Amino acid sequence: MMRKIFLKLILLGASVLLMDFLLGKGLDYLQAHAKSGNTKRFDYIAHEMCADVVISGSSRCSLHYSPQVFEDSLGMTCYNTGQEGQGIIMQYGWFKLFTKRYTPKIIIYDVMPAFDYLNGEPNEKYLSLLRPFYHESPIDSIILSVDRTERLKMLSSCYRHNGHIFQLLKDFVTPYKEDVLKGYRPVDKEMEYDYSTPPEKASETGLDSLRASYMNRFAQECTNKGIKLIFCSSPYYKAPSYYAANFDFIRDLSKQYDIPFIYHGNDSSYIYDKRLFHNASHMNRKGAEKYSSQIAHEIKAFLDRH
Amino acid sequence: MIFNSFQFIWVFPIIFFSYYCLTYLFKHSALQPRYSNLLLLVVSYALYLQWNPVHTLVLLWVTLVTYLFAILIEKRQAYSKQKYLITFGIVLALLPLFIYKYYDFLLNSITELCGRYGIEIGLAGMNWSLPLGISFFSFQAVGYLFEVYKNREKAERNLVNYMLFVSFFPQISSGPISKSSELLPQIRNRRPLDFEKMTEGFRQLLLGLFLKLMIANHLGLYVDTIYSTYEIHSGTTCLLASICYSFQLYADFAGYSLMAIGVGQIMGFQLPTNFNHPYRAYSVSDFWKRWHITLTRWLTTYVYIPLGGSRCSSIKCYKNILITFLVSGIWHGANWTFIFWGLLHGCILVVERMLKLKEKSKNVIKNAVRVFITFMLVNFLWILFRMPSISDAALFIKKILTSPGRLELVDNTTTIYIAISLLLIVLYEIGMKSLNPFKSSYRIIRWSSYVVCLLAILLLGVLDTSQFIYVNF
Numbered sequence A: 001m002m003r004k005i006f007l008k009l010i011l012l013g014a015s016v017l018l019m020d021f022l023l024g025k026g027l028d029y030l031q032a033h034a035k036s037g038n039t040k041r042f043d044y045i046a047h048e049m050c051a052d053v054v055i056s057g058s059s060r061c062s063l064h065y066s067p068q069v070f071e072d073s074l075g076m077t078c079y080n081t082g083q084e085g086q087g088i089i090m091q092y093g094w095f096k097l098f099t100k101r102y103t104p105k106i107i108i109y110d111v112m113p114a115f116d117y118l119n120g121e122p123n124e125k126y127l128s129l130l131r132p133f134y135h136e137s138p139i140d141s142i143i144l145s146v147d148r149t150e151r152l153k154m155l156s157s158c159y160r161h162n163g164h165i166f167q168l169l170k171d172f173v174t175p176y177k178e179d180v181l182k183g184y185r186p187v188d189k190e191m192e193y194d195y196s197t198p199p200e201k202a203s204e205t206g207l208d209s210l211r212a213s214y215m216n217r218f219a220q221e222c223t224n225k226g227i228k229l230i231f232c233s234s235p236y237y238k239a240p241s242y243y244a245a246n247f248d249f250i251r252d253l254s255k256q257y258d259i260p261f262i263y264h265g266n267d268s269s270y271i272y273d274k275r276l277f278h279n280a281s282h283m284n285r286k287g288a289e290k291y292s293s294q295i296a297h298e299i300k301a302f303l304d305r306h
Numbered sequence B: 001m002i003f004n005s006f007q008f009i010w011v012f013p014i015i016f017f018s019y020y021c022l023t024y025l026f027k028h029s030a031l032q033p034r035y036s037n038l039l040l041l042v043v044s045y046a047l048y049l050q051w052n053p054v055h056t057l058v059l060l061w062v063t064l065v066t067y068l069f070a071i072l073i074e075k076r077q078a079y080s081k082q083k084y085l086i087t088f089g090i091v092l093a094l095l096p097l098f099i100y101k102y103y104d105f106l107l108n109s110i111t112e113l114c115g116r117y118g119i120e121i122g123l124a125g126m127n128w129s130l131p132l133g134i135s136f137f138s139f140q141a142v143g144y145l146f147e148v149y150k151n152r153e154k155a156e157r158n159l160v161n162y163m164l165f166v167s168f169f170p171q172i173s174s175g176p177i178s179k180s181s182e183l184l185p186q187i188r189n190r191r192p193l194d195f196e197k198m199t200e201g202f203r204q205l206l207l208g209l210f211l212k213l214m215i216a217n218h219l220g221l222y223v224d225t226i227y228s229t230y231e232i233h234s235g236t237t238c239l240l241a242s243i244c245y246s247f248q249l250y251a252d253f254a255g256y257s258l259m260a261i262g263v264g265q266i267m268g269f270q271l272p273t274n275f276n277h278p279y280r281a282y283s284v285s286d287f288w289k290r291w292h293i294t295l296t297r298w299l300t301t302y303v304y305i306p307l308g309g310s311r312c313s314s315i316k317c318y319k320n321i322l323i324t325f326l327v328s329g330i331w332h333g334a335n336w337t338f339i340f341w342g343l344l345h346g347c348i349l350v351v352e353r354m355l356k357l358k359e360k361s362k363n364v365i366k367n368a369v370r371v372f373i374t375f376m377l378v379n380f381l382w383i384l385f386r387m388p389s390i391s392d393a394a395l396f397i398k399k400i401l402t403s404p405g406r407l408e409l410v411d412n413t414t415t416i417y418i419a420i421s422l423l424l425i426v427l428y429e430i431g432m433k434s435l436n437p438f439k440s441s442y443r444i445i446r447w448s449s450y451v452v453c454l455l456a457i458l459l460l461g462v463l464d465t466s467q468f469i470y471v472n473f
Helices: A002-032 A037-047 A059-064 A067-074 A088-098 A139-146 A165-173 A209-225 A241-257 A285-305 B006-025 B032-051 B053-075 B079-116 B134-149 B159-167 B180-188 B195-228 B235-266 B284-290 B293-307 B314-332 B336-355 B364-386 B390-402 B412-430 B443-460
Strands: A053-056 A078-080 A106-110 A228-233 A261-263 A277-279
Touching: A002 A037, A002 A165, A002 B006, A002 B195, A002 B443, A037 A088, A037 A165, A053 A067, A053 A088, A059 A106, A059 A285, A067 A078, A067 A285, A088 A139, A088 A209, A106 A285, A165 B412, A209 A228, A209 A241, A228 A241, A228 A285, A241 A261, A261 A285, B006 B032, B032 B053, B032 B159, B032 B180, B053 B079, B053 B134, B053 B159, B079 B134, B134 B159, B134 B180, B134 B293, B159 B180, B195 B235, B195 B412, B195 B443, B235 B364, B235 B390, B235 B412, B284 B293, B284 B336, B284 B364, B293 B314, B314 B336, B336 B364, B336 B390, B364 B390
Parallel strands: A053 A078, A053 A106, A106 A228, A228 A261
Antiparallel strands: none
């Protein structure tokens, strides 16, 4: 009977492995031949992008920084790689991929403490978009630095695409459309309520050592490659006074590597005007255009001075 | 060990293989249960130690106290001495549960109350983390003590057997809460290898994994988003989130129970069923016969019946129901929301008893309406279960009732996942047994469904090793 049990389990395991391999190959094909959407965008950032100015960060980055405004102001090509719910782990991975091909002149990094260096949700959540690039160095080492067991998990071809199947199918069938906004994803809605989600307190959460080390490496490598790195913090609706202290880590990092840090998190010309926001942590198009113009002007003035 | 963790994928096959080698090697020996029990005990304690070494002392304390007191109770024939021993034994066994789970809550409540009258209490809370499964193993051990006291069970003299009864790894963190008469005989006796039982165990494990990773976790993503910022969402959105939470909780807990039962079956044990399509209940009384069955059974046997049960005056019976549900609320968590939740369930049961509601009507439409009303009542009470405070729960319910607004979904992908999850769980709840591919008489369909199920988990499951909700209780 033992033989029967183990034979059946081996047969089931072999069937799953075979199907996993075949399905994984199919999904790899969909990813490689995506015509539109995020799948195409991620592939573009990793393998095609050659903008002079790269803007990176979380959803606050993709919603708050208009590349067109920066192009007009700085006279350089620009692309926004901001991604919802993502922080330094994923952005560092993309940075490593595109800097294998070329070196941008400027990187503007919109800092989101909760995603970039404060303790919070487990770091595994930042791996989802890196997994499809596992076989490209050094994405594998970044993934393994977060979770060593990923080496075994990656033996499954389907696991690499976990949670992306609908996106892959959609992006494969939807025809190509040029991304005229260059990664910028403005929202036209205005805030319908007057409610602020209090941001985390750095003094209570403490630092996440892994993400903090990636911030450090990111700053160091930009300096070594001669890329002008600029840290920014865009406005947060009704940000409390303690919010500024959340950026102490960035201030220290800026001093260490002589990197400018432009802080507008508590900027009173934005944070009390709900017409500029569509929710507590995200500005709408109106707010984003106003902020982009201001920050582009400040960066230009800074570059002119140096 | 969390069943949905990566650790389970590699640790369980090792446990399984060792267990079966041992069972196979000693299949003709009377020593078979002794060796396999020893192995299971080592595994159970090793996994608990890995969770938190200090908390293992709590597990040991509860085990040894109930073990010794059961023997003492059995030795003392005089009823008065037995009563003294059972009281003392229960107090000692539940002491860690009280200290870890309720001390801070009680202290905070007293401090707050005294603060209102200008009295300051200088005592500080302990803020200790809760030992894994403390509510479950404490209740299981106390249940055993009560059975010995009532002379329905002989005191277990074999310490290894008893330690395994309290710490058996599949059920320690979230049940099911077994009765000693169910589990101890299985521990004592030989457990022959049973292919059918094992296959069924793997099916239950796979189904449980599917419920947790494919349904509960997907619904949880939407529920967490809406509940954490309910102030800014419309009433309709809050209503949808509350319905999603009802199904998330069900898929999460039923998923865990199925996995525990499945792992138990693979090891040759038959653990009690914990769920029987609760959202098909015709009344809230019926719901409690279908939801967390082993807890309801525990409360009925060791709280409700000793209080007098229903064999007394109506008023006393109503009081007994309210006390039982108060205990249920307190058991679920040290927060006024749980206490209020338990009492409200008790009140509804009292009203149902007053109205003398029958289990089921012959009229299909009437039955459907009753199922719907029961679901909505339970659904609204789950809001108290999910919210951090009664005032938050009240505001959430007020929002649903007074400002419906338009339905807000997250992004398209999440909406697809929510729709699929709800559809699957409703189909599961309706219980279309004839459509269950795991039970098909065609081998090809059964095998294909196992492969598809595993691939679906790999491709679509939320594999973030998030904890099971009931582990927090």
